[in-house]
Amino acid sequence: MNEYVQKNWKQVVFLFIGFVFIGEWLRPLEVVTDTGDIFYFLVFVLVSFVLLYFHINRWLSYTIKLLIILFSINRIHFDIPIIQFEWVGMFLNDIIVGTGRLVSQEWMLLPNPFRTILFFTLLWIMTYLVHYWLNVKKSMFLFFILTLVYITVLDTFTEYDAKISMVRTIILGFLLLGILAFEKLAVKENIQASAQVFQRWIIPLVVIVSITSLFAYAAPKAEQPKWPDPVPFFKSLNPNSGSGLGGVKKAGYGEDDSQLGGPYIGDATIVYETEVQEKHYWKIETKEYYTGKGWITKTDQTNTQELEDGISPLPPDPTKPSVTESVRGLTNFYPHVAYPYGFERVTFDSKPNYQVDYHPYTEKLRPLAKGEPVSITNYTVQYRKPVYRIDKMENITSIEDVNDMEELSESEVIEAKSIYEVYTQLPALLPDRVKELAEEITEESSNWYEMTKEVEQYFDNNGFVYEETDVLTPGDEEDYVDQFLFESQQGYCDNFSSSMVVLLRSVGVPARWVKGFTGGEFVKNLEEGKSQFNVTNNNAHSWVEVYFPGVGWVPFEPTIGFDNNVSYQKITETRNIDSEDTATEASAPVDQQDVQRNQILPDEDVGGEESVTDETVVTKIKNYILNNWFKLFVLLTVVSGTIVYIFVKRSRWIPYLLLIRYKFRKQDLSKAYIALLKQFERFGLKMEEGQTLREYAHYIDSFFGTREMTTLTREYEKQLYGNSEEANWIEMRELWENLIKRTTG
Known part of the structure; x- marks a missing residue:
C-alpha cells in the first residue's frame, strides 16, 4: 500500500467515524422531538463528507448542498411535486417571515421550513468542523466526550434508548483517538508513516478495544442498578416539578383530563x-x-x-x-x-x-x-x-x-x-x-x-x-x-x-x-x-x-x-x-x-362589529413606529453602520471613481495632481506643514519604492509655473494611475 492510498484510506475511516458521530446526534430526534424522519439530514451529512473528501470546487459543492436542502424541504414540508413551482412562493414567504421573526427575536414563531433551513445550516457547519478536527487538527476528544454526554443524558431523562449508541460510540471513539494519536506522534517524532509502521500501531489497538468491549459485554451485570435513579433527585431540586396527582402542572392544552385538580405554573410560550x-x-x-x-x-x-x-x-x-x-x-x-x-x-x-x-x-x-x-x-x-x-x-x-x-x-x-x-x-x-x-x-x-x-x-x-x-x-x-x-x-x-x-x-x-x-x-x-x-x-x-x-x-x-x-x-x-x-x-x-x-383595541358597537375611526398621518406614523420599533432600530443600525463603514473605507473606493473620471480627459494634469494629493492624505500620507512639493514627492517615492511621484511633480511644476508647454498627458496619466492604484491596497 503506497503512501497516497494509505493517506486516503485513513481519511475515509476518519470521515466514516465522523458521520457515525453526527448520526448519533440525529437519531434521538425521532424519539424526543416531533421530527418524523432524519433520512434527509443523514443524506446531507453523507454528501457533505463525500464532497470534502474529493476536494470538490467550493462553488460546485455549495450548489450541490443547496439543491439537496431545497429538495429535502420540498419533501418534508410541501406535499407538492418539486417540478410544480407553487411551493417555491410559499417557501420564499416562509423565509421572509422567518427572517423577520428571527431579527425580532420571536423564536417560537419561526415557520417550519425556516427552522429546517437553520437546522441544515447547523449540519453544514458541523460537517466542516468534524472534517477540520479530523484532518487538520487531528483531535476529536472533545467532540467524542460531548457525544457521549449527549446520548447519556437523553437515555437518562427521555424515552430514547441509547444503550447500543453508547457502545457503538465508545468503540469507534477509542479507535479514532488511537489513530489520531498515531498521526500526531508521527508528525512530532518525524516518523515515516509507512504501511508497515501503521499496521504495527493499528492492529494492537483494534485487538485491545475488541477484547475489552467483548469482556464488558459478557461480564455479569446486576439485575437492578446499584446507583439510585438520578431523575427523582433532580426533580426534587425544583419545588415546581412533577405532574399528576399532587404535582404542579404547567399551563397549556392537554388531551388527558381524567384527573383534574392541583396547582399549576404559568407558561408564556x-x-x-x-x-x-x-x-x-x-x-x-x-x-x-x-x-x-x-x-x-x-x-x-x-x-x-x-x-x-x-x-x-x-x-x-x-x-x-x-x-x-x-x-x-x-x-x-x-x-x-x-x-x-x-x-x-x-x-x-x-x-x-x-x-x-x-x-x-x-x-x-x-x-x-x-x-x-x-x-x-x-x-x-x-x-x-x-x-x-x-x-x-x-x-x-x-x-x-x-x-x-x-x-x-x-x-x-x-x-x-x-x-x-x-x-x-x-x-x-x-x-x-x-x-x-x-x-x-x-x-x-x-x-x-x-x-x-x-x-x-x-x-x-x-x-x-x-x-x-x-x-x-x-x-x-x-x-x-x-x-x-x-x-x-x-x-x-x-x-x-x-x-x-x-x-x-x-x-x-x-x-x-x-x-x-x-x-x-x-x-x-x-x-x-x-x-x-x-x-x-x-x-x-x-x-x-x-x-x-x-x-x-x-x-x-x-x-x-x-x-x-x-x-x-x-x-x-x-x-x-x-x-x-x-x-x-x-x-x-x-x-x-x-x-x-x-x-x-378598536371600539366595538353593540353588535360586536368594529367602528372605524379616522387616524391622522401623525398617529399612523406613531403607531407604526411603536409597533415596529425593534425592526426599525435594527434597520437604522445596519444603515448607519454601512454608511460609517463606507466613509471609513473611502480611501479604498474613491480611487476607482477617480480612475474612471480622468480616464478619458485630455490635458488635465493640474486637477488630476490635486486629486492625487487629496487621495494620499486620505490614505494616510499627509503633507507636513512647510514641506515643498518636491520634498513630499520624494517622501511618496520612498514609501512606495518608485520615482513616479517625483517625475509627475516635476511636470506639474513646469505646467503650473508656465516654464514649458503642456506636458505629455498620456504619459503622465499612466504615472498618475500607477500612483493612485497603490492607495487601493
Whole structure:
C-alpha cells in the first residue's frame, strides 16, 4: 500500500467515524422531538463528507448542498411535486417571515421550513468542523466526550434508548483517538508513516478495544442498578416539578383530563399568532363524561367524518356578515385546528390538499396528511359571529318542550332527546349535597336559560376565588366538584367550568365541558381594522356550553375574571329590540394591564362589529413606529453602520471613481495632481506643514519604492509655473494611475 492510498484510506475511516458521530446526534430526534424522519439530514451529512473528501470546487459543492436542502424541504414540508413551482412562493414567504421573526427575536414563531433551513445550516457547519478536527487538527476528544454526554443524558431523562449508541460510540471513539494519536506522534517524532509502521500501531489497538468491549459485554451485570435513579433527585431540586396527582402542572392544552385538580405554573410560550377583527375564544374540543375526578370522552373516537373543503358541518347564522381571520400555529404544537364560534370553513395556507377530520361529539377538527394527524403552521378560518336568541332559550323548561316546537322536524326532536340523555350524565357516587345546592340556586328559575344564568353568576356572589397555585387535589374518596364547591372554593377555570356543568346536569339542564384558548395578548394594530394577538399556553382555558333545542349549543363563562364576549339577543312581541350582552374578554383575571391593553383595541358597537375611526398621518406614523420599533432600530443600525463603514473605507473606493473620471480627459494634469494629493492624505500620507512639493514627492517615492511621484511633480511644476508647454498627458496619466492604484491596497 503506497503512501497516497494509505493517506486516503485513513481519511475515509476518519470521515466514516465522523458521520457515525453526527448520526448519533440525529437519531434521538425521532424519539424526543416531533421530527418524523432524519433520512434527509443523514443524506446531507453523507454528501457533505463525500464532497470534502474529493476536494470538490467550493462553488460546485455549495450548489450541490443547496439543491439537496431545497429538495429535502420540498419533501418534508410541501406535499407538492418539486417540478410544480407553487411551493417555491410559499417557501420564499416562509423565509421572509422567518427572517423577520428571527431579527425580532420571536423564536417560537419561526415557520417550519425556516427552522429546517437553520437546522441544515447547523449540519453544514458541523460537517466542516468534524472534517477540520479530523484532518487538520487531528483531535476529536472533545467532540467524542460531548457525544457521549449527549446520548447519556437523553437515555437518562427521555424515552430514547441509547444503550447500543453508547457502545457503538465508545468503540469507534477509542479507535479514532488511537489513530489520531498515531498521526500526531508521527508528525512530532518525524516518523515515516509507512504501511508497515501503521499496521504495527493499528492492529494492537483494534485487538485491545475488541477484547475489552467483548469482556464488558459478557461480564455479569446486576439485575437492578446499584446507583439510585438520578431523575427523582433532580426533580426534587425544583419545588415546581412533577405532574399528576399532587404535582404542579404547567399551563397549556392537554388531551388527558381524567384527573383534574392541583396547582399549576404559568407558561408564556406562544402557541398561536392570530390576526383578528375582535378578540374571542378559540375552541378545540368538548368532553361529555364526568367521572368524579375529571372528564373523558366515551363516544367512539373512530366515528369521524371528513369535512369537504374544510367546511363546518354546523351551519352558522347566515344573517351575520362573514369574517375571515388568519392563524399562525407554532411548529409541532397541536395536530388540530383552533376555531372561533360560528366557524364556517378552514383553509390551510401551505398545504391546501390536507383533509379535515371532524368528530361529531367532541367537535374536534384535525388536519390529516395521508390519513395521519399532523400539526399545521398557517391556516385561515372563516366564521360568522353568532348571536343567541334569549327569547328562544327562555321557552325551554324541560326536554318535553321539544315535542311542541313546530320548527323542529321529527328527526331533530329525536336528536335533541338523544343529546339530553348523553349530556345530563352524572356519576352514581356524586354527593347528594351537590344536587341540593343546584336545586337551591335554581329554585326561583322558570326555564333552562334562567337556571343557566343563576348558576353562572353563583360563583361571583358567594366568595369563590380565582387561584392557580393553592389548589386542592381530590383524594381517592372525594369528588372533584364537591371538594371545590364546599371545601376549597378556590381554583382556576377547570374548577369553575366543571362545577357549572355538574350543577346544571343536577337539575336536568344538558351541558358539556369545553376546552380551548382565550383570545391572547394584544400585540399591535394592523391594517383593515384587524389586530394581532399572541395566544400562549397561559391562555389555555375551559368553559361551558349548554344545549337549547332549536338554538343549539350556547357558550357560558363561570370563571371569575373571564368573559367570552358572547352576544345575546332578545326579541319582544311588540317590537324588535336588540339587547346584546357584550363585554371585552380578559385572558386572565382582570388587572390593570388588561384594562390598558383593551383601551388600545378598536371600539366595538353593540353588535360586536368594529367602528372605524379616522387616524391622522401623525398617529399612523406613531403607531407604526411603536409597533415596529425593534425592526426599525435594527434597520437604522445596519444603515448607519454601512454608511460609517463606507466613509471609513473611502480611501479604498474613491480611487476607482477617480480612475474612471480622468480616464478619458485630455490635458488635465493640474486637477488630476490635486486629486492625487487629496487621495494620499486620505490614505494616510499627509503633507507636513512647510514641506515643498518636491520634498513630499520624494517622501511618496520612498514609501512606495518608485520615482513616479517625483517625475509627475516635476511636470506639474513646469505646467503650473508656465516654464514649458503642456506636458505629455498620456504619459503622465499612466504615472498618475500607477500612483493612485497603490492607495487601493
